[in-house]
Amino acid sequence: MDVRRAAERYRGGDPAAGIDSYHAFSFGPHYDPDNLRFGAVIACNEERLAPGAGFDEHPHSHTEIVTWVVEGELTHRDSAGHETTVRPGDVQRLSSAAGVRHVERNDADTPLTFVQMWLAPLKPGGDPSYEIVHGIADSTPYAVPEAGAMLHVRRLTPGERTAVPDGAYVYVHVVRGEVRLEGWELGPGDAARITDAKDLEAVGVTAAEVLVWEMAAV
Structure with missing residues (x-):
């Protein structure tokens, strides 16, 4: 990561x-x-x-x-x-x-x-x-098949956990708030580039909004 x-x-x-x-x-x-x-x-x-x-x-x-x-x-x-x-x-x-x-x-x-x-x-x-x-929900991934990618929107409350998708490439961008990801604390504008992601989770340190790209191998 x-x-x-x-x-x-x-x-x-x-x-x-x-x-x-x-x-x-x-x-x-x-x-x-x-x-x-x-x-x-x-x-x-x-x-x-x-x-x-x-x-x-x-x-x-x-x-x-x-x-x-x-x-x-x-x-x-x-x-x-x-x-x-x-x-x-x-x-x-x-x-x-x-x-x-x-x-x-x-x-x-x-x-x-x-x-x-x-x-x-x-x-x-x-x-x-x-x-x-308009108004995409957390439980509705957005597919971009032309790029072999899927966008997940996560809105977390303090202490809430969410699974990070498994994938050859996963890009996590924090829009607002703070999250903890595998021992790292990420704030607004921070990002994590994860290769071969598997069995990971993110935790809201504060109320947070996160964009997660799940991508196939290229």
Whole structure:
């Protein structure tokens, strides 16, 4: 198990434009050849947008983009005609496939924080697609078969235990609160990269929200 702390993230974005980004993997101008991916995950970005700030239309291809809003509201528009508002508890996925363009903005008058995770598909190409699941429940895993991955959302009370899925690769990201995982205490923005996970469990030290990716071997 490889634990990466929030303080180790590379800071990007454009603070002058109201955009603060914190990258867990090699990203954009920050190139780290030893930190390109873990399993299917190639990016896990914490994004903070001030009211009125956002990312203007830009392209993506050959990437599964999954977004989780922590607080605030995210406005999404893409070149396939989708326009939605993503709120806390919603899972949004944009399968960019052979190519798509999109806009992400904070059109509200309150700050926006979201986690965006990029996964590499098993096969390149195909047609872009979009999906949003409103208010996903803890007991409902979200499958991204294009990347051989499954997302589990865990909301823990203090002292509550939850099983960590067995898997060739498991990526655990703490959204809020504190959890204990195999002797490690993880706080907001911390992550654990686990290879050949088996019979593990996480415990809420405080009330906590955790995103867990279960991934097949690549």
